[in-house]
Amino acid sequence: MSERVFEGVLAVWKHGIDVHDPVEVGTVFAEDTLFQGAHPEPTRGRASVVEYYDGQPAGLRVDYEIIDARRSADDVITGYAAADFTYADGEVARRHVTMVLERQGDRWLVGHYHVSLKPE
Numbered sequence: 753m754s755e756r757v758f759e760g761v762l763a764v765w766k767h768g769i770d771v772h773d774p775v776e777v778g779t780v781f782a783e784d785t786l787f788q789g790a791h792p793e794p795t796r797g798r799a800s801v802v803e804y805y806d807g808q809p810a811g812l813r814v815d816y817e818i819i820d821a822r823r824s825a826d827d828v829i830t831g832y833a834a835a836d837f838t839y840a841d842g843e844v845a846r847r848h849v850t851m852v853l854e855r856q857g858d859r860w861l862v863g864h865y866h867v868s869l870k871p872e
Contacts, residue, residue, distance in 0.1 A: 757821070774802045777793075777802065777805045780804040801865075816836070835849045850866045
């Protein structure tokens with residue numbers, strides 16, 4: 753169940769990145785999300801996520817592999833994935849992505865997002 757939920761959130765996140773639609777990416781983030789992308793300082797809120805992805809270059813794509821997803825409480829799932837971000841010029845940034853998903857009503861939204869370097 754946890755992996756299926758995580759996969760569903762990742763699928764929307766990936767599609768939004770692949771088609772450069774930052775608003776779509778933002779739909780899977782909570783209004784008060786804590787977001788730590790590739791910038792050194794974290795931000796808070798869905799609007800900051802949309803702004804972050806709007807600033808990413810056109811042609812960016814992401815592929816991922818789920819490493820783990822587990823329910824830590826009834827309404828919380830922590831997911832961990834390896835993600836390869838490929839730029840239009842072919843350069844690949846390999847990262848690990850952690851998302852803490854929170855059930856809000858009938859939806860699962862990212863309450864916390866953290867990206868880190870993936871060791872070679």
